[in-house]
Amino acid sequence: MRAPVNVAPRPSSPDPSVSPWPVRVLDALGARPRLAVALAAIVPFLGTLGDPPVLDDGWAALDNPLVHSLSNVGRIFRELYGYAGAASVRGPYRPLTTISYALDYAVHGRWTPGYHVVNVALHAAASLLVLALARRLARAAMPDRADRLALVAGLLFAVHPAHVEAVATIFGRTELLAACFAVGSLLLALRWREARWTLPAAVAVLVLGVLSKEFAVLTPVLFALCAVTAPAAAGLAARPGFRTEAGRRALRGTVLVAAALSLAVIPYFLGRRGVPLTVAPVARWFPEGTSAAHIALTMSRVMGEYLRILLFPSFLGGDFAYAARIGTLTEPNPGFWVATIAWVVALAGAVTLVVRRRAPLVALGLLWTFVALLPVMHFIPVGVLLAERLLYLPSVGFCIAAATLLARLGPGAVTAPVARRAPDPAGEDPMEAVRVRLPPVAAGLVLAIAALLATRTVVRALDWRSNLALWESELSKAPRDVVVNNNLAVEYTARRDYARAVERLKVALAVHPSYWRAYVNLGLAYQGLGARDQAQASYLTAMQLAPEPESTGPRYFLALLLRDEGRLDAALAVVRDARRLGPEEGRLARLEGDVLLRLGEAAGARAALERALALDPADGEARALLARTSRPAAAATP
Structure with missing residues (x-):
């Protein structure tokens, strides 16, 4: 008699009716991952759709004369971002963002819900792109857990509260557009071997990203990180390097794609026409002359704070709250040491994982986060110390790293092989694959984290529901x-x-x-x-x-006070002095016309009011006053 042969049992799919509820919920989300991620990105931000303009929404979009007509598109490409703002916000070149505001204005004018709808839609698009990117990377590095990992990465990105400032504010659109185009370009570039059109398309998409905000220029570096940590995702047969012929071929391919992507910066520099990359001295966070050592100390503390926001977003605030929390460091303090040790350990761990070729997606995610934060580390002076909106692109890497760690929890329960009918957009072959389900504890942890982050997002969004709510929130953190x-x-x-x-x-x-x-x-x-x-x-x-160029405001309000008190001659002297300093301010011309009309000087009033309307054709008050200049003198005097 022959001895019995031990045959490994074929993995079978667990009965869903007896699976723990966290596993069933995650399975339900995984059955429609795109829908799940899109809803996760949209639902927490529904409360922002009715928000009025806050903070920089005025000069960036609503009050910017360049966006009030699509006939200004050509001029938008010739002007710097911040055209309608003070000198402290001028300098960047972001014409595509401004054009997006012009399209909004052409459709619905100053109706702010329309701007917010676009922002939420862009956030949903970015979340879906993160889902697709994580899936492609995971199918190269962790094929058995790829679907779950991608779903978790997309959900984490969709609900992370660090994104509230970018999504809930109209001016935050710069981050959304640039991130969508950067990740979209990267996805196309990763497919460069699959079709000839993908690399030129990636460059074209990246041009749009760089013209939305400068940090999209990091995409070539992000591609190189993907090629090194997950070469198969970039269409490479080996890891780029010098030791083997296959590695050298992969290295040449990586350099080729990165160089091609770098061409996307050409339109940006042509548009700036030689304007320096650094912000104007008046706009710099660190005043000119600040010690390099003090800047380095402070930014090390800031780097740790950025990581803290991503990992544990309990304290959240605006620019001023973080300035009060951190300040400018002139010597190391306990906060500096904690922050510095944290980011150095994280960076060293990522590099070690790359060298040892272990946990490649954790390494990629951490390195992505650090690389994407480099532009705001004051190597080139910028105008803010720390802002949550600046985490939008860096958080892509963090969410992929966090999802990888969560997906690796426990051995997982293997289901039956699932036949794929057609290639996925991420590029895998139509062949059978084995799925790994997260164990109940891990599934429950994922759902709990997503729920906590979504709740924090909803609560944080309330701080942006009005200027009053914003500044009261900031006051509690920076009294x-x-x-x-x-x-x-x-x-x-x-x-x-x-x-x-x-x-x-x-x-x-x-x-x-x-x-x-x-x-x-x-x-x-x-x-x-x-x-x-x-x-x-x-x-x-x-x-x-x-300062004299900015002193028209005090003069304007003083002239209004004098006019209301009936001291018309004194009011006229003050407003004319203000007009000398601000000849392009329509409100000053209107006020001068009003005072002259009250003094019975119709001809002078008419000239001033016509000038006011030339400066601001939408000034209804000036138009009404001008109509009164044609009345008899007795009727013109209030």
């Missing part, structure tokens, strides 16, 4: 910040809460006694309280402190 107190006072004044406005402005001036903008707003608050003498004194102080 002594000058700009926060000043801007919150503006919101109180707009709501006729003048006493609270005065309280905030006194805090601002106690910290920064020469902050002239606070004196202007203090004058407005005092005027609301009926304290006209104190209001006039505040405007006069602001006039003395403000």
Whole structure:
């Protein structure tokens, strides 16, 4: 009699009716991964659709005259981003972002929900691109867990609260567009061996990304990272290197694709026409002359803070909250040491994994995060210390690394082989594959993390629902910040809460006694309280402190006060002095025309009001005043 032969049992699919609920939920999401990720990206941000303009939404989009007509498209390509803002926001070249605002304006004007719908749609698109990228990389590095890993990466990216600032604000669209085009270009570049058109298409898409925001220029480096850590995903037969002929061929291919992608920067530099890459001195976060050692200390602390936001986003805030939390370091402190040790260990671990060829997607994700953060580390001066919106592209790598770790939890339960009917967009062959299901504990952990992040996202989005909510949130984190107190006072004044406005402005001036903008707003608050003498004194102080090119504001409000008091000659002298300093400000011409009309000087009023309308054709008040200049003198005087 022959001895029995031991035959390994064929893996079978567990009965879904007896699977633990976390596994069933994850299986349901995995059955429609694109739908699951898209909904995860959209639902937490539905509350932002009705948000009014906040922070920089005005100068970036709504109040930018370049976006008010599509006939300005040619001019948009000749102007720098921040055209409608102060000198502190001018400098970048992002014509494609501005054109997107122009398209919005052409469809629905200043209706802000339309802008927010586009932002949420772009975030959903970016999340789907992360899903596709993670799937392609995982099928090269972890084929048995690729589908689960891709799903988790897409979900983490879709719901991460670090993205709220980019998605919930109109001005955050720069991050969304650039990330969509950068990841889309990378996906095309990874398929460069599959069809001849993919590499030229990747370069064309990347041009759009670079013209949306500068950091998309990192895509060639990100491609190289993918080629080194997951060569099969880049169509390479071996890991790029010098030791073997196969490695050298892979290296030549990697260099070729990266060089081709680098051509995407040419339109950007042609558009800037020699304008320096660095922001203007007035806009730099670190003033000129700041010690390089102090900058290095501070940015090491900032790097650790960025990693903390990605890993544990408990404390979230705006630019001013982080400035108060970190400050400028002049010597190492405990926060510096904790942050520095954290990022150095993470970076060293990623490099070690690459050298030892272990956990390639963890290494890729961590290196991606560090590389994508380099542009905001002040090697080239920028205008912000730390901002959550700047994490949008870096977080792609982090989410892939985190998803890889979660997908590797436990041995997993193997299901029956599943036949694929057609090639997937990520590029794998139509052949059978073995899927690995996460064990119940790991599946539950994934769902819990996604739920916590989504909840934090919804709560964080509430901070952006209005300027008042934003500045009150910032005040709780930076109670002594000058700009926060000043801007919150503006919101109180707009709501006729003048006493609270005065309280905030006194805090601002106690910290920064020469902050002239606070004196202007203090004058407005005092005027609301009926304290006209104190209001006039505040405007006069602001006039003395403000740089001459910017001192038209204090003069404008002082002239309004004098006009309302009936001191027309004094008001006329002040407004004419303001017009000398700001000849292109339509509001000053309108005010001069109003005062002249009250003085009975119809001809002079007509000339001033016509100038106001030439500067701002949409000024309805100036148009109404101009109509009164043709009336008899007795009727023209209020």
